[in-house]
Amino acid sequence: xxxxxxxSGVTIQNRRERERAERHQLIIDAARDLAEAEGWDxxxxxxxxxxxxxxxxxxxxxxxxxxxxxxxxxxQGCGELxxxxxxxxxxxxxxxxxxxxxxxxxxxxxRPALYDAMFVQQSDIPWGTDEVPQELLDAFGExxxxxxxxxxxxxxxALTEVFWSSLHGIATLMQGGRLRPEYxxxxxxxxxxxxxxxxxxxxL
Amino acid sequence: xxxxxxxSGVTIQNRRERERAERHQLIIDAARDLAEAEGWDxxxxxxxxxxxxxxxxxxxxxxxxxxxxxxxxxxQGCGELxxxxxxxxxxxxxxxxxxxxxxxxxxxxxRPALYDAMFVQQSDIPWGTDEVPQELLDAFGExxxxxxxxxxxxxxxALTEVFWSSLHGIATLMQGGRLRPEYxxxxxxxxxxxxxxxxxxxxL
DNA sequence: TCCGAATATCTAGCACTGCTAGCAACAAGA
DNA sequence: TCTTGTTGCTAGCAGTGCTAGATATTCGGA
Numbered sequence: 001x002x003x004x005x006x007x008s009g010v011t012i013q014n015r016r017e018r019e020r021a022e023r024h025q026l027i028i029d030a031a032r033d034l035a036e037a038e039g040w041d042x043x044x045x046x047x048x049x050x051x052x053x054x055x056x057x058x059x060x061x062x063x064x065x066x067x068x069x070x071x072x073x074x075x076q077g078c079g080e081l082x083x084x085x086x087x088x089x090x091x092x093x094x095x096x097x098x099x100x101x102x103x104x105x106x107x108x109x110x111r112p113a114l115y116d117a118m119f120v121q122q123s124d125i126p127w128g129t130d131e132v133p134q135e136l137l138d139a140f141g142e143x144x145x146x147x148x149x150x151x152x153x154x155x156x157x158a159l160t161e162v163f164w165s166s167l168h169g170i171a172t173l174m175q176g177g178r179l180r181p182e183y184x185x186x187x188x189x190x191x192x193x194x195x196x197x198x199x200x201x202x203x204l
Numbered sequence: 205x206x207x208x209x210x211x212s213g214v215t216i217q218n219r220r221e222r223e224r225a226e227r228h229q230l231i232i233d234a235a236r237d238l239a240e241a242e243g244w245d246x247x248x249x250x251x252x253x254x255x256x257x258x259x260x261x262x263x264x265x266x267x268x269x270x271x272x273x274x275x276x277x278x279x280q281g282c283g284e285l286x287x288x289x290x291x292x293x294x295x296x297x298x299x300x301x302x303x304x305x306x307x308x309x310x311x312x313x314x315r316p317a318l319y320d321a322m323f324v325q326q327s328d329i330p331w332g333t334d335e336v337p338q339e340l341l342d343a344f345g346e347x348x349x350x351x352x353x354x355x356x357x358x359x360x361x362a363l364t365e366v367f368w369s370s371l372h373g374i375a376t377l378m379q380g381g382r383l384r385p386e387y388x389x390x391x392x393x394x395x396x397x398x399x400x401x402x403x404x405x406x407x408l
Numbered sequence: 409t410c411c412g413a414a415t416a417t418c419t420a421g422c423a424c425t426g427c428t429a430g431c432a433a434c435a436a437g438a
Numbered sequence: 439t440c441t442t443g444t445t446g447c448t449a450g451c452a453g454t455g456c457t458a459g460a461t462a463t464t465c466g467g468a
Contacts, residue, residue, distance in 0.1 A: 016415095045455060055418050057457075066455065119382070120324065127382045158390040161383050162370070162398070165391070169373025170366075178323070178331045179365050186362040187369070194366070194398040249426060259447055261428075270426065 024062050026052050032073045035113040040070070040121070071125055074117040079135035081107055081118070085142035098192050100146035101167055105188070108171035115175075119168060140164070150196040159195075166191055228266050230256050236277045239317040244274070244325070275329055278321040283339035285311055285322070289346035302396050304350035305371055309392070312375035319379075323372060344368070354400040363399075370395055 030051040034043050045066060049056040063069045081104070088103035090096050108115045117123075126132055140160070147160045170187060173179045179187070234255040238247050249270060253260040267273045285308070292307035294300050312319045321327075330336055344364070351364045374391060377383045383391070 044453080046453085056455085057419095058417070060456070061416085119377070119380070122380055127380070154394060155387075155390055157384070158387045159394055161377075161387060162374075162391050162394045165373030165377055165383070166366070166370040166395075167373070168377055169369030169371070172376065173323070173365075173369055173372055176323070176326055176331070179369070180361070183359075183362045183365060186359055187366050190358060190363055190366045191370075248424085250424090260426085261448095262446065264427070265445085 020062075023052070023054075023058075027059060027062055027069060028072045028076060031069050032077075032114060035073070035117065036111065040113060040116065043070075067123065070117050070121065071123050073114065074121075074123060074125065075133045075135050077111070077114040077118045078133065078139045080111075080114075082135060082138035082142055085139065085146070095149070095192070095196065096146050097150055097163075097196055098188075100143060101163075101188060101192060104143075104167050105171055105174075108167075108175065112175050115171065120172060147195075163195060166195075224266075227256070227258075227262075231263060231266055231273060232276045232280060235273050236281075236318060239277070239321065240315065244317060244320065247274075271327065274321050274325065275327050277318065278325075278327060278329065279337045279339050281315070281318040281322045282337065282343045284315075284318075286339060286342035286346055289343065289350070299353070299396070299400065300350050301354055301367075301400055302392075304347060305367075305392060305396060308347075308371045309375055309378075312371075312379065316379050319375065324376060351399075367399060370399075 027048065031043055031048055034048065034051060043066075045056045045059055048069070049059060052058075059066075059069070063072070084103050084107055085100055088099045090099035125136075127136075143164055144156060144160045147163050148156060151159055170179070170191070174181075174184075231252065235247055235252055238252060238255060247270075249260045249263055252273070253263060256262075263270075263273065267276070288307050288311055289304055292303045294303035329340075331340075347368055348360060348364045351367050352360060355363055374383070374395070378385075378388075
Protein backbone atom coordinates (compact mmCIF):
# COMPACT_ATOMS: atom_id res chain seq x y z
CA UNK A 1 0.00 0.00 0.00
CA UNK A 2 2.50 2.56 1.19
CA UNK A 3 5.02 1.44 -1.44
CA UNK A 4 2.69 2.70 -4.16
CA UNK A 5 2.18 5.96 -2.37
CA UNK A 6 4.07 7.92 -4.94
CA UNK A 7 1.48 6.95 -7.57
CA SER A 8 -1.33 7.74 -5.25
CA GLY A 9 -2.26 10.92 -7.06
CA VAL A 10 -3.45 8.92 -10.01
CA THR A 11 -4.37 5.52 -8.65
CA ILE A 12 -6.37 6.81 -5.76
CA GLN A 13 -8.25 9.07 -8.11
CA ASN A 14 -8.86 6.08 -10.33
CA ARG A 15 -9.98 3.86 -7.52
CA ARG A 16 -12.38 6.51 -6.30
CA GLU A 17 -13.85 7.03 -9.69
CA ARG A 18 -14.21 3.31 -10.13
CA GLU A 19 -15.89 2.93 -6.78
CA ARG A 20 -18.19 5.78 -7.59
CA ALA A 21 -19.13 4.21 -10.88
CA GLU A 22 -19.74 0.90 -9.18
CA ARG A 23 -21.99 2.48 -6.61
CA HIS A 24 -23.76 4.38 -9.35
CA GLN A 25 -24.59 1.10 -11.04
CA LEU A 26 -25.43 -0.47 -7.70
CA ILE A 27 -28.12 2.13 -7.16
CA ILE A 28 -29.57 1.59 -10.62
CA ASP A 29 -29.64 -2.16 -10.13
CA ALA A 30 -31.20 -1.88 -6.71
CA ALA A 31 -33.91 0.42 -8.03
CA ARG A 32 -34.68 -1.93 -10.90
CA ASP A 33 -34.74 -4.98 -8.65
CA LEU A 34 -36.96 -3.30 -6.11
CA ALA A 35 -39.33 -2.09 -8.79
CA GLU A 36 -39.52 -5.50 -10.41
CA ALA A 37 -40.10 -7.17 -7.08
CA GLU A 38 -42.65 -4.81 -5.57
CA GLY A 39 -43.54 -2.21 -8.17
CA TRP A 40 -42.37 1.36 -8.54
CA ASP A 41 -44.50 2.51 -5.63
CA UNK A 42 -42.19 0.57 -3.37
CA UNK A 43 -39.14 2.39 -4.72
CA UNK A 44 -38.78 5.17 -2.19
CA UNK A 45 -35.55 6.96 -1.52
CA UNK A 46 -35.47 5.49 1.96
CA UNK A 47 -35.96 1.89 0.91
CA UNK A 48 -33.52 2.32 -1.92
CA UNK A 49 -30.91 3.80 0.40
CA UNK A 50 -31.43 0.96 2.82
CA UNK A 51 -30.96 -1.55 0.03
CA UNK A 52 -27.65 -0.11 -1.11
CA UNK A 53 -26.65 0.31 2.54
CA UNK A 54 -26.13 4.04 2.41
CA UNK A 55 -28.14 6.98 3.61
CA UNK A 56 -30.53 8.83 1.32
CA UNK A 57 -28.30 11.84 0.63
CA UNK A 58 -25.83 9.54 -1.10
CA UNK A 59 -28.42 8.94 -3.79
CA UNK A 60 -28.48 12.65 -4.47
CA UNK A 61 -24.74 12.81 -4.90
CA UNK A 62 -25.15 10.41 -7.82
CA UNK A 63 -28.47 11.49 -9.28
CA UNK A 64 -30.25 14.78 -9.40
CA UNK A 65 -33.37 13.20 -7.98
CA UNK A 66 -35.53 10.13 -7.95
CA UNK A 67 -36.65 10.74 -11.51
CA UNK A 68 -33.07 10.63 -12.70
CA UNK A 69 -32.68 7.18 -11.16
CA UNK A 70 -35.81 5.93 -12.90
CA UNK A 71 -34.52 7.42 -16.12
CA UNK A 72 -31.22 5.61 -15.78
CA UNK A 73 -33.06 2.35 -15.21
CA UNK A 74 -35.20 3.04 -18.26
CA UNK A 75 -32.24 3.73 -20.53
CA GLN A 76 -30.44 0.58 -19.49
CA GLY A 77 -33.71 -1.25 -20.04
CA CYS A 78 -33.72 -0.02 -23.62
CA GLY A 79 -30.29 -1.53 -24.02
CA GLU A 80 -31.59 -4.83 -22.73
CA LEU A 81 -34.56 -4.74 -25.08
CA UNK A 82 -32.28 -3.94 -28.02
CA UNK A 83 -30.10 -6.92 -27.17
CA UNK A 84 -33.13 -9.18 -26.89
CA UNK A 85 -34.52 -8.05 -30.21
CA UNK A 86 -31.18 -8.55 -31.89
CA UNK A 87 -31.03 -12.10 -30.60
CA UNK A 88 -34.60 -12.82 -31.69
CA UNK A 89 -33.93 -14.49 -35.00
CA UNK A 90 -36.96 -16.14 -36.58
CA UNK A 91 -37.21 -19.89 -36.36
CA UNK A 92 -37.94 -21.86 -39.54
CA UNK A 93 -40.88 -20.56 -41.47
CA UNK A 94 -41.39 -17.68 -39.09
CA UNK A 95 -41.19 -14.12 -40.32
CA UNK A 96 -38.68 -11.77 -38.83
CA UNK A 97 -41.53 -9.42 -38.02
CA UNK A 98 -43.21 -12.10 -35.92
CA UNK A 99 -40.01 -12.99 -34.13
CA UNK A 100 -39.49 -9.34 -33.19
CA UNK A 101 -43.09 -8.90 -32.10
CA UNK A 102 -42.99 -11.96 -29.91
CA UNK A 103 -39.70 -10.94 -28.34
CA UNK A 104 -41.01 -7.45 -27.68
CA UNK A 105 -44.21 -8.63 -26.08
CA UNK A 106 -42.45 -11.21 -24.01
CA UNK A 107 -40.08 -8.57 -22.71
CA UNK A 108 -43.02 -6.37 -21.77
CA UNK A 109 -44.77 -9.27 -20.08
CA UNK A 110 -41.78 -10.54 -18.13
CA ARG A 111 -40.39 -7.18 -17.07
CA PRO A 112 -43.49 -5.05 -16.54
CA ALA A 113 -41.88 -2.61 -14.14
CA LEU A 114 -38.88 -2.11 -16.36
CA TYR A 115 -41.13 -1.67 -19.36
CA ASP A 116 -43.14 0.86 -17.43
CA ALA A 117 -40.10 2.98 -16.69
CA MET A 118 -39.06 2.84 -20.32
CA PHE A 119 -42.26 3.60 -22.16
CA VAL A 120 -45.13 4.39 -19.81
CA GLN A 121 -43.96 6.65 -17.04
CA GLN A 122 -43.43 10.04 -18.44
CA SER A 123 -39.83 11.13 -18.26
CA ASP A 124 -37.88 13.89 -19.84
CA ILE A 125 -35.68 11.54 -21.78
CA PRO A 126 -34.97 13.46 -24.96
CA TRP A 127 -36.83 11.57 -27.69
CA GLY A 128 -36.60 14.42 -30.11
CA THR A 129 -33.68 14.73 -32.45
CA ASP A 130 -30.98 15.79 -30.04
CA GLU A 131 -29.17 13.63 -27.57
CA VAL A 132 -31.29 10.53 -27.76
CA PRO A 133 -29.57 7.77 -25.78
CA GLN A 134 -27.87 5.20 -27.96
CA GLU A 135 -29.71 2.33 -26.31
CA LEU A 136 -32.96 3.78 -27.56
CA LEU A 137 -31.73 4.16 -31.09
CA ASP A 138 -30.49 0.59 -30.98
CA ALA A 139 -33.85 -0.76 -29.88
CA PHE A 140 -35.74 1.22 -32.49
CA GLY A 141 -33.19 0.18 -35.08
CA GLU A 142 -33.94 -3.46 -34.38
CA UNK A 143 -37.60 -2.82 -34.97
CA UNK A 144 -36.83 -1.04 -38.22
CA UNK A 145 -34.80 -4.03 -39.37
CA UNK A 146 -37.70 -6.34 -38.55
CA UNK A 147 -40.17 -4.21 -40.47
CA UNK A 148 -37.95 -3.68 -43.49
CA UNK A 149 -38.78 -7.00 -45.23
CA UNK A 150 -42.48 -6.15 -45.34
CA UNK A 151 -42.29 -2.45 -46.03
CA UNK A 152 -43.27 -2.66 -49.70
CA UNK A 153 -43.60 0.87 -50.99
CA UNK A 154 -44.34 2.27 -47.59
CA UNK A 155 -42.31 4.72 -45.52
CA UNK A 156 -40.05 2.55 -43.42
CA UNK A 157 -39.76 4.74 -40.35
CA ALA A 158 -43.43 5.60 -40.21
CA LEU A 159 -44.37 1.96 -40.66
CA THR A 160 -42.01 1.01 -37.87
CA GLU A 161 -43.64 3.58 -35.64
CA VAL A 162 -47.01 2.01 -36.41
CA PHE A 163 -45.63 -1.43 -35.64
CA TRP A 164 -44.09 -0.22 -32.41
CA SER A 165 -47.23 1.64 -31.40
CA SER A 166 -49.36 -1.41 -31.94
CA LEU A 167 -47.05 -3.59 -29.91
CA HIS A 168 -46.89 -0.95 -27.22
CA GLY A 169 -50.66 -0.65 -27.11
CA ILE A 170 -51.10 -4.38 -26.84
CA ALA A 171 -48.41 -4.63 -24.16
CA THR A 172 -49.81 -1.90 -21.95
CA LEU A 173 -53.46 -2.78 -22.33
CA MET A 174 -52.63 -6.41 -21.60
CA GLN A 175 -50.64 -5.42 -18.56
CA GLY A 176 -53.61 -3.44 -17.30
CA GLY A 177 -55.86 -6.43 -17.78
CA ARG A 178 -57.84 -4.58 -20.42
CA LEU A 179 -57.61 -7.19 -23.17
CA ARG A 180 -59.05 -10.68 -23.24
CA PRO A 181 -56.20 -13.14 -22.60
CA GLU A 182 -57.82 -15.81 -24.74
CA TYR A 183 -57.31 -13.63 -27.82
CA UNK A 184 -53.58 -13.18 -27.27
CA UNK A 185 -52.60 -15.32 -30.22
CA UNK A 186 -55.36 -14.18 -32.52
CA UNK A 187 -54.50 -10.55 -31.90
CA UNK A 188 -50.89 -11.01 -32.86
CA UNK A 189 -51.85 -12.99 -35.96
CA UNK A 190 -54.24 -10.27 -37.02
CA UNK A 191 -51.72 -7.53 -36.47
CA UNK A 192 -48.92 -9.27 -38.32
CA UNK A 193 -51.24 -10.25 -41.13
CA UNK A 194 -52.47 -6.72 -41.50
CA UNK A 195 -49.04 -5.13 -41.46
CA UNK A 196 -47.28 -7.57 -43.71
CA UNK A 197 -49.76 -8.79 -46.28
CA UNK A 198 -51.46 -5.50 -46.98
CA UNK A 199 -51.32 -4.98 -50.73
CA UNK A 200 -52.20 -1.37 -49.99
CA UNK A 201 -52.61 0.18 -53.42
CA UNK A 202 -51.57 3.70 -52.57
CA UNK A 203 -53.75 4.23 -49.57
CA LEU A 204 -57.41 4.60 -48.91
CA UNK B 205 -91.18 25.94 3.49
CA UNK B 206 -92.73 25.28 6.87
CA UNK B 207 -96.03 24.49 5.16
CA UNK B 208 -94.48 21.36 3.71
CA UNK B 209 -93.13 20.32 7.07
CA UNK B 210 -95.54 17.43 7.36
CA UNK B 211 -93.86 15.79 4.34
CA SER B 212 -90.47 16.43 5.77
CA GLY B 213 -89.82 12.77 6.51
CA VAL B 214 -89.64 12.07 2.82
CA THR B 215 -88.69 15.35 1.25
CA ILE B 216 -85.83 16.07 3.58
CA GLN B 217 -84.46 12.63 2.92
CA ASN B 218 -84.79 13.31 -0.76
CA ARG B 219 -83.20 16.68 -0.56
CA ARG B 220 -80.31 15.27 1.39
CA GLU B 221 -79.75 12.48 -1.03
CA ARG B 222 -79.93 14.91 -3.90
CA GLU B 223 -77.44 17.22 -2.26
CA ARG B 224 -75.15 14.32 -1.58
CA ALA B 225 -75.32 13.23 -5.18
CA GLU B 226 -74.61 16.74 -6.33
CA ARG B 227 -71.60 17.01 -4.12
CA HIS B 228 -70.44 13.60 -5.30
CA GLN B 229 -70.49 14.87 -8.85
CA LEU B 230 -68.92 18.15 -7.79
CA ILE B 231 -65.92 16.27 -6.44
CA ILE B 232 -65.55 14.25 -9.62
CA ASP B 233 -65.76 17.36 -11.77
CA ALA B 234 -63.29 19.24 -9.62
CA ALA B 235 -60.82 16.35 -9.78
CA ARG B 236 -61.14 16.14 -13.55
CA ASP B 237 -60.78 19.89 -14.00
CA LEU B 238 -57.79 20.08 -11.72
CA ALA B 239 -56.12 17.15 -13.46
CA GLU B 240 -56.76 18.61 -16.89
CA ALA B 241 -55.46 21.99 -15.81
CA GLU B 242 -52.35 20.95 -13.92
CA GLY B 243 -51.94 17.19 -14.28
CA TRP B 244 -52.77 14.40 -11.88
CA ASP B 245 -49.81 15.23 -9.67
CA UNK B 246 -51.61 18.41 -8.71
CA UNK B 247 -54.69 16.50 -7.62
CA UNK B 248 -54.03 16.13 -3.92
CA UNK B 249 -56.75 15.59 -1.38
CA UNK B 250 -56.02 18.99 0.11
CA UNK B 251 -56.23 20.93 -3.11
CA UNK B 252 -59.30 18.99 -4.16
CA UNK B 253 -60.99 19.68 -0.85
CA UNK B 254 -60.13 23.34 -1.15
CA UNK B 255 -61.61 23.44 -4.64
CA UNK B 256 -64.95 21.97 -3.59
CA UNK B 257 -64.84 24.14 -0.46
CA UNK B 258 -65.00 21.33 2.05
CA UNK B 259 -62.41 19.73 4.27
CA UNK B 260 -60.55 16.61 3.22
CA UNK B 261 -62.52 14.13 5.33
CA UNK B 262 -65.62 14.95 3.30
CA UNK B 263 -63.97 13.37 0.30
CA UNK B 264 -63.68 10.16 2.23
CA UNK B 265 -67.36 10.12 3.08
CA UNK B 266 -68.04 9.95 -0.65
CA UNK B 267 -65.15 7.85 -1.88
CA UNK B 268 -63.10 5.13 -0.32
CA UNK B 269 -59.92 6.94 -1.19
CA UNK B 270 -58.18 9.01 -3.79
CA UNK B 271 -58.05 6.10 -6.20
CA UNK B 272 -61.81 5.78 -6.12
CA UNK B 273 -62.14 9.41 -7.20
CA UNK B 274 -59.76 8.86 -10.09
CA UNK B 275 -61.72 5.76 -11.02
CA UNK B 276 -64.98 7.69 -11.07
CA UNK B 277 -63.41 10.30 -13.31
CA UNK B 278 -62.14 7.55 -15.60
CA UNK B 279 -65.51 5.87 -15.93
CA GLN B 280 -67.29 9.07 -16.76
CA GLY B 281 -64.52 9.76 -19.25
CA CYS B 282 -65.38 6.49 -20.97
CA GLY B 283 -68.93 7.72 -21.31
CA GLU B 284 -67.67 10.87 -22.90
CA LEU B 285 -65.46 8.97 -25.32
CA UNK B 286 -68.36 6.70 -26.25
CA UNK B 287 -70.53 9.72 -26.99
CA UNK B 288 -67.80 11.27 -29.11
CA UNK B 289 -67.27 8.10 -31.09
CA UNK B 290 -70.99 7.73 -31.70
CA UNK B 291 -71.14 11.24 -33.07
CA UNK B 292 -68.11 10.71 -35.28
CA UNK B 293 -69.84 9.85 -38.53
CA UNK B 294 -67.56 9.75 -41.55
CA UNK B 295 -67.67 12.70 -43.90
CA UNK B 296 -68.10 12.01 -47.63
CA UNK B 297 -65.68 9.47 -48.95
CA UNK B 298 -64.20 8.81 -45.53
CA UNK B 299 -64.35 5.36 -44.03
CA UNK B 300 -66.09 4.83 -40.75
CA UNK B 301 -62.88 3.30 -39.43
CA UNK B 302 -60.99 6.48 -40.15
CA UNK B 303 -63.64 8.66 -38.59
CA UNK B 304 -63.49 6.59 -35.40
CA UNK B 305 -59.70 6.58 -35.35
CA UNK B 306 -59.52 10.32 -35.76
CA UNK B 307 -62.12 10.94 -33.09
CA UNK B 308 -60.31 8.60 -30.71
CA UNK B 309 -56.94 10.20 -31.25
CA UNK B 310 -58.33 13.68 -30.98
CA UNK B 311 -59.94 12.79 -27.70
CA UNK B 312 -56.65 11.46 -26.40
CA UNK B 313 -54.82 14.53 -27.60
CA UNK B 314 -57.25 17.08 -26.25
CA ARG B 315 -57.93 15.43 -22.91
CA PRO B 316 -54.61 13.84 -21.99
CA ALA B 317 -55.23 13.78 -18.27
CA LEU B 318 -58.64 12.25 -18.66
CA TYR B 319 -57.28 9.71 -21.11
CA ASP B 320 -54.55 8.89 -18.64
CA ALA B 321 -57.01 8.10 -15.90
CA MET B 322 -59.02 5.92 -18.25
CA PHE B 323 -56.39 3.81 -19.95
CA VAL B 324 -52.94 4.47 -18.57
CA GLN B 325 -53.04 4.73 -14.82
CA GLN B 326 -53.58 1.32 -13.41
CA SER B 327 -56.84 1.03 -11.60
CA ASP B 328 -58.83 -1.87 -10.35
CA ILE B 329 -61.73 -1.15 -12.65
CA PRO B 330 -63.09 -4.60 -13.43
CA TRP B 331 -62.26 -5.19 -17.10
CA GLY B 332 -62.84 -8.89 -16.85
CA THR B 333 -66.23 -10.35 -17.48
CA ASP B 334 -68.07 -9.24 -14.39
CA GLU B 335 -69.35 -5.81 -13.56
CA VAL B 336 -67.69 -3.85 -16.31
CA PRO B 337 -69.07 -0.32 -16.25
CA GLN B 338 -71.59 0.36 -18.99
CA GLU B 339 -69.67 3.40 -20.20
CA LEU B 340 -66.77 1.15 -21.04
CA LEU B 341 -68.88 -1.32 -22.95
CA ASP B 342 -70.40 1.56 -24.86
CA ALA B 343 -67.05 2.93 -25.90
CA PHE B 344 -65.76 -0.45 -26.96
CA GLY B 345 -69.03 -1.09 -28.77
CA GLU B 346 -68.51 2.00 -30.87
CA UNK B 347 -65.10 0.75 -31.86
CA UNK B 348 -66.56 -2.63 -32.77
CA UNK B 349 -69.12 -0.92 -34.98
CA UNK B 350 -66.40 1.03 -36.72
CA UNK B 351 -64.33 -2.07 -37.36
CA UNK B 352 -67.22 -4.22 -38.53
CA UNK B 353 -67.28 -2.95 -42.14
CA UNK B 354 -63.68 -4.06 -42.71
CA UNK B 355 -63.66 -7.25 -40.71
CA UNK B 356 -63.74 -9.59 -43.70
CA UNK B 357 -63.40 -13.13 -42.40
CA UNK B 358 -61.63 -12.01 -39.31
CA UNK B 359 -62.71 -12.30 -35.68
CA UNK B 360 -64.52 -9.06 -34.99
CA UNK B 361 -63.71 -8.65 -31.30
CA ALA B 362 -60.08 -9.60 -31.67
CA LEU B 363 -59.71 -7.26 -34.62
CA THR B 364 -61.29 -4.48 -32.62
CA GLU B 365 -58.83 -5.12 -29.82
CA VAL B 366 -56.00 -4.80 -32.32
CA PHE B 367 -57.48 -1.58 -33.65
CA TRP B 368 -57.92 -0.22 -30.16
CA SER B 369 -54.43 -1.28 -29.09
CA SER B 370 -52.88 0.43 -32.07
CA LEU B 371 -54.76 3.64 -31.41
CA HIS B 372 -53.87 3.44 -27.76
CA GLY B 373 -50.23 2.88 -28.54
CA ILE B 374 -50.13 5.80 -30.90
CA ALA B 375 -51.98 8.01 -28.43
CA THR B 376 -49.73 7.26 -25.48
CA LEU B 377 -46.44 7.30 -27.36
CA MET B 378 -47.43 10.57 -28.97
CA GLN B 379 -48.38 12.03 -25.64
CA GLY B 380 -44.98 11.05 -24.27
CA GLY B 381 -43.27 12.75 -27.20
CA ARG B 382 -41.92 9.42 -28.39
CA LEU B 383 -43.18 9.61 -31.98
CA ARG B 384 -42.19 12.05 -34.70
CA PRO B 385 -44.97 14.59 -35.06
CA GLU B 386 -44.34 15.03 -38.77
CA TYR B 387 -45.45 11.44 -39.37
CA UNK B 388 -48.81 11.85 -37.65
CA UNK B 389 -50.80 11.64 -40.86
CA UNK B 390 -48.68 8.99 -42.50
CA UNK B 391 -48.94 6.75 -39.47
CA UNK B 392 -52.69 6.86 -39.42
CA UNK B 393 -52.85 6.22 -43.16
CA UNK B 394 -50.58 3.23 -42.80
CA UNK B 395 -52.54 1.80 -39.91
CA UNK B 396 -55.91 2.19 -41.58
CA UNK B 397 -54.58 0.86 -44.84
CA UNK B 398 -53.12 -2.17 -43.14
CA UNK B 399 -56.21 -2.98 -41.13
CA UNK B 400 -58.77 -2.44 -43.84
CA UNK B 401 -57.23 -3.41 -47.14
CA UNK B 402 -55.42 -6.48 -46.01
CA UNK B 403 -56.48 -9.29 -48.32
CA UNK B 404 -55.09 -11.59 -45.68
CA UNK B 405 -55.43 -15.01 -47.25
CA UNK B 406 -55.80 -16.98 -44.08
CA UNK B 407 -52.86 -15.60 -42.23
CA LEU B 408 -49.15 -15.91 -42.47
C1' DT C 409 4.76 10.42 12.11
C1' DC C 410 1.60 13.98 12.66
C1' DC C 411 -1.51 17.89 11.35
C1' DG C 412 -4.59 20.92 8.55
C1' DA C 413 -7.53 20.50 4.60
C1' DA C 414 -10.57 18.39 1.69
C1' DT C 415 -13.72 14.95 0.89
C1' DA C 416 -17.36 11.77 1.98
C1' DT C 417 -21.22 10.55 4.67
C1' DC C 418 -24.77 10.90 8.06
C1' DT C 419 -28.34 12.94 11.23
C1' DA C 420 -32.12 15.73 11.53
C1' DG C 421 -35.51 18.29 9.57
C1' DC C 422 -38.77 20.69 6.05
C1' DA C 423 -42.87 20.82 3.41
C1' DC C 424 -45.65 17.84 1.39
C1' DT C 425 -48.61 13.38 0.66
C1' DG C 426 -53.01 10.11 1.72
C1' DC C 427 -55.75 9.13 5.36
C1' DT C 428 -58.32 9.03 10.07
C1' DA C 429 -59.61 9.59 15.10
C1' DG C 430 -62.15 12.35 17.83
C1' DC C 431 -64.47 16.54 18.75
C1' DA C 432 -67.87 20.45 17.89
C1' DA C 433 -71.90 22.30 15.73
C1' DC C 434 -76.05 21.72 13.89
C1' DA C 435 -80.69 19.82 12.72
C1' DA C 436 -84.66 16.56 13.79
C1' DG C 437 -88.03 14.47 16.65
C1' DA C 438 -90.31 14.11 21.24
C1' DT D 439 -86.96 22.81 25.23
C1' DC D 440 -84.15 18.90 25.53
C1' DT D 441 -82.13 14.76 23.65
C1' DT D 442 -80.27 12.36 19.87
C1' DG D 443 -77.98 11.52 15.73
C1' DT D 444 -75.83 13.18 11.90
C1' DT D 445 -72.42 16.24 9.53
C1' DG D 446 -68.34 18.34 8.99
C1' DC D 447 -64.22 20.06 11.06
C1' DT D 448 -59.52 20.38 13.44
C1' DA D 449 -55.56 18.15 14.40
C1' DG D 450 -52.58 14.55 13.85
C1' DC D 451 -50.08 10.14 12.04
C1' DA D 452 -46.91 7.80 9.20
C1' DG D 453 -44.80 8.17 5.05
C1' DT D 454 -42.88 10.86 0.77
C1' DG D 455 -38.81 13.53 -1.92
C1' DC D 456 -35.24 16.32 -0.85
C1' DT D 457 -31.54 19.23 1.71
C1' DA D 458 -28.81 22.03 5.24
C1' DG D 459 -25.52 21.53 8.56
C1' DA D 460 -22.74 18.75 11.45
C1' DT D 461 -19.62 14.79 11.68
C1' DA D 462 -16.48 11.34 10.45
C1' DT D 463 -12.93 9.85 7.25
C1' DT D 464 -9.21 10.17 4.25
C1' DC D 465 -5.46 12.55 1.92
C1' DG D 466 -1.20 15.47 0.93
C1' DG D 467 2.61 17.75 2.72
C1' DA D 468 6.03 18.82 6.59
